[in-house]
Amino acid sequence: MKLYYAPGACSFAAHIALIESGLPFTAVAVDLKAKRTADGKDFLAISDKGSVPALQLDDGAVLTEVSAVLQYIADLAPGSALAPAHGTFARYRLAEWLNFIATEMHKTFGPLWNPAITEEAKAAVHKTLTRRFDYVAKRLAATKWLMGDVFTVADCYLYTMLVWTRFVKFDLAPWPVLQDYVARMAARPAVQQARAAESPKK
Numbered sequence: 752m753k754l755y756y757a758p759g760a761c762s763f764a765a766h767i768a769l770i771e772s773g774l775p776f777t778a779v780a781v782d783l784k785a786k787r788t789a790d791g792k793d794f795l796a797i798s799d800k801g802s803v804p805a806l807q808l809d810d811g812a813v814l815t816e817v818s819a820v821l822q823y824i825a826d827l828a829p830g831s832a833l834a835p836a837h838g839t840f841a842r843y844r845l846a847e848w849l850n851f852i853a854t855e856m857h858k859t860f861g862p863l864w865n866p867a868i869t870e871e872a873k874a875a876v877h878k879t880l881t882r883r884f885d886y887v888a889k890r891l892a893a894t895k896w897l898m899g900d901v902f903t904v905a906d907c908y909l910y911t912m913l914v915w916t917r918f919v920k921f922d923l924a925p926w927p928v929l930q931d932y933v934a935r936m937a938a939r940p941a942v943q944q945a946r947a948a949e950s951p952k953k
Contacts, residue, residue: 752769752776752807753779753806753807754769754779755780755788755794755806756803757780757803758780758949758950760804761803761908761911762803763945764804764910765804765806767907767941768820768824768833768904770940771902772831773828774824774827778949781794781805798813798815802815804820817908818908821905821908822834822845835898835903845903845904848897848898849904849905852909852912855883856880856912859876860880860915860919863919884923887929888928891928895935910933
C-alpha cells in the first residue's frame with residue numbers, strides 16, 4: 752500500500768493509524784499546490800480529488816476521505832483493536848466520533864487557513880470551535896481515549912485536529928484535559944514515528 756500525504760494535513764491521522772496497525776506501507780509526500788508527488792508523479796492521476804489522504808492499494812484501487820481510510824486501515828488489522836468489530840454498537844459509536852470530528856471540527860478549521868480571513872470571521876470560527884472542544888473535553892475528562900480505555904483510529908483523527916490549533920493560534924489553555932490528551936498522544940511511538948517521517952531533519 753501507498754499512503755499519499757502532505758505534512759501537517761489530515762493525512763497525518765492515517766499515517767499514525769498505519770504505523771499503529773503494523774501493516775506494511777510506503778508513505779509518499781504530495782505537494783498539494785503543484786499536485787505532484789515527491790517521486791514526480793501527477794497526483795491528480797492518482798486521485799482526481801487532489802486531496803490527501805489517498806491510500807493506494809496493491810491492486811491499484813485508491814481510497815480517499817480520512818474517515819473511510821482510517822476504518823479501512825483498522826479493518827485490515829483487526830488484531831490491532833483500532834476499531835471495534837463490525838455489527839457491534841461500539842462500531843457505530845466509532846462512526847459517530849469520526850463523523851463528529853470530520854464535520855464539526857475538521858471542516859470548521861477551514862476558514863482559519865485563509866490568510867484573508869477577517870477578525871470578525873475568525874472570532875466566529877473560534878466560538879464554534881470552543882463549543883466543539885468543550886464537548887470533547889467533557890468526554891475525555893472521564894476516559895483515557897475517545898472510545899474509553901481502548902485507543903482507536905478516532906484518536907488519530909482527534910489528535911491531528913488538536914495539533915492544528917498550534918498552526919492557527921487557537922489556545923488550548925482553557926482545556927487542561929485536552930492538553931493532557933495531546934501530551935499522551937505525543938508520547939505514543941507511532942505518533943513520534945509519523946512526525947519524524949513527515950518532518951525529516953535537514
